[in-house]
Amino acid sequence: MLHMDNEIRVYIYRGYERFWHWTQAFLIFFLAITGFEIHGSFSLFGFEQAVDLHNKAAWALIILIIFTIFWHFTTGEWRQYLPTTQNLKAQLEYYVTGIFRNAPHPTRKTLISKLNPLQRLVYLGLKILFIPVMVMSGLVYMFYRYPKDGAIESLGLADLHGIAYIHTLGAYIMLAFVLVHVYLITTGHTLTSNLRAMITGWEELTDHDNDKPSAIEADDKPSSSEEAGKTT
Amino acid sequence: MKNILAFFLSVIVPLVIITLVLRDAGKENTLLAELREEYSRPHVPSVDHSKHEVLQRDFDNPHEITAACLSCHTERGSEVLGNAHWNWERAAYIEGRGVTYLGKKNLINNFCTGIASNEGTCNRCHIGYGWRDGSFDFSNQYNIDCLICHDNSGMYDKARGGAGYPVPGLDFRTIVQRVGRPQKDNCGYCHFHGGGGNNVKHGDLEMALLTASREVDVHMGVDGGRLECVDCHTATNHQMLGRYYGVSSDNTQRLHCEQCHTSFPHTNRKLNEHTIKVACQTCHIPHYAKVNATKMYWDWSTATRRDEGLPYQVLDTLGNELYTSIKGDFHWAQNAVPEYYWFNGTADHHLLTDIIDLDDLPVKINTLFGGYHDPGARIYPMKVHRGKQPYDTHYMTIIQPKLWDAEVNKGALWVDLDWEAALRTGMEYLNLTYSGGHDFIETEMFLPLNHMVSPSGQALACSDCHVRSGGRLASLDDVYIPGQSRSAAIDYFGVLLLITALGGVVTHATARYITFARRKVRTI
DSSP states (O other): OOOOOEEEEEEOOOHHHHHHHHHHHHHHHHHHHHHHHHTTSOOSSOHHHHHHHHHHHHHHHHHHHHHHHHHHHHHTGGGGGOOOOTTHHHHHHHHHTGGGGTOOOSSOOOSSOOSOHHHHHHHHHIIIIIHHHHHHHHHHHHHSEEEETTEEEEOOOSOSHHHHHHHHHHHHHHHHHHHHHHHHGGGSSSTTHHHHHHHHSEEEEEEOOTTSOSOOOOOSOHHHHHHHHHHO | OHHHHHHHHHHHHHHHHHHHHHSOOOOOOHHHHHHHHHHTSOOOOSOOGGGOGGGSSOOSSHHHHHHHHHHHSTTHHHHHHTSHHHHSOEEEEETTTEEEEESTTTOOOSSSOOSTTOHHHHGGGSSBSOOOSTTOOTTOGGGBOSHHHHBOSSOOOBOTTSTTOBOTTOOHHHHHTTBOSOOHHHHHHHHTSTTTSTTSSSSSOOGGGGTOOTTTOTTTOTTTTOOOHHHHSOEETTEEOOOOTTTOOOSOSOOOTHHHHOSOOOSSHHHHHHTTTBOHHHHHOOOBOOSSOEEEEEEGGGTTOOBTTBOOEEEOTTSOEEEETTTEEEEEESSBOOEEEEEOSOEEEOOTTSOOOTTSOSEESEEEOOOTTOTTOEEEEEEEEEEEEEEETTTTEEOOOOOOOSSTTSSOHHHHOOHHHHHHHHHHHTTOOOOSOEEEEEEEEEEEOOSOOOOGGGSOOGGGTSSSSSOTTTTOOSSOOTTTOOOHHHHHHHHHHHHHHHHHHHHHHHHHHHHHHHHHHHHO
């Protein structure tokens, strides 16, 4: 027997977090489809309908982002994204070599530290750079002409090229991110444990350290789960 | 579970509400209904001219009719003397030329080329009597032909080759008692027949508009608005709104759709935003020459051919001239798709004295200014008339030939079929030099389309322009049109990025599978 580790179940993703994640996933998927149709890559809804749906999905995503920013600050979850170099190299090595040797995950997932150092960096980049750039370029795209006082006003952009290029480039980067992201889901304890965690909130982990509590009992109440987290 | 429910409620409910609020409410376009109501009221004349004593007589001389008109309308004569319909030229400031006095009087085109030396026939369409040559008195208001615009009897007619005088034998007593506001056939008498035949020149102005359905022209259609020309082309003191840029240069006295329809004509916000860069005509005139064909190409170089010594003509099955010995070869188009260009309402013209730039062919007979970065410019649909016309191979200038004369051996091409004589006589008439060497050069002329507006359901759809290839605006490369425009570099980079990501994932997954399989074997 090679695997002597105990399997433990840990509560990682709370209700709102899962709702946010899946809503965002759906909206981004939908924005990509309608967006690339607007780009002229293919025809599905028809241009007019695609623009309409893209704009509505964009507003839905913006509202979701606003709620989520609020959630991050009220719950203190924003700290999850504080970057750290600790174990960063180890995490990279895990993906490059360790995973093939069935080496253990170098970082341990808990409710208070659910992101590995690599994820911290990537998601921080998404949140403070990528999403703001996409949202801002999208809003400018939407409002570079706008009606005001019985006339059509302009934001004073020389032309749309730059904004459109940024927004398109961002869309490609987002697609590439999603591709890698979806693949990395399979690198958890089992192929589906990460996916199940984002659906149920509970993730199966391998407990390499037997001195740690074998299971962290937590329920949906944030206060008690935080306490549970603190004990680890 | 309760918390999840609370979260869903607190997020989804506002999301749904906000999306509903942001949705464009299905507002009804009440403006159109108001316009329909306003323009369906019949025009009621304030005067019955048959009751005027001064008109209860026979007239032998058309100048006497003008005098009779002016005896009541005392100031109208001097108004008309200042009018472009009368002078066939206007003062305009043209960038690079300064103040110019240009118009049909002295400009060339690539249809019948120009009026100089041909006034006897061309000026049948002048609102005057007797402009046969340079001696015409533009300051004499008794030379004005009031009837060509104001005859409501339908009986008035000007003579061919009559320099604007009416055909002999008209019943003026009846005609003068039935004058009034200009009707479509008054304007159409000249404007439908520019270039020498019905719909030859404009493509969107032709006799079919007198009887057409609203599918052809939603404004003038007999089952549409039934509008008269002057309902839109309103006039103050005989100064009419509306410009034809074959002869105009200024962005003044123009007639815009917005004057009735406002700049917020749509209930859809996105469509209204288009009006800042796209003229109404672009979407709402998807085709022109919807009934009869219009001339698209006129090759003068093949004129003067004879068949067994005689001039001849070739017609197509619809009766359109494909070749005539006096004019050359023609191409026609029916239900034509416009070309699209930026236009800011100002234009320049190629003058008879301008030197042809062989590096910039075809010669632009008129240049319409504008571009995406010009805030005053919008995209307009245009008929572009192309052709070949004579030029001086030594002086590199366009030549004005003499085309028409009442007699033979006066140098008129249409009479004698002799190019050299026609070119020499035409240029002599203008006191311009002709080297004696001529050839034919490609020219083009831009005619913005304003009529034959289709019902809204037949307007262009988004995907007519917002499409990767083959869009209506495919030739405009200075504007970013979503769906059509793209950066090839970004698309290549993006696809490369996706391929790299996919490749990385597949490689990584394969390696995982192989190492996993090996471990499994070892474990067994």
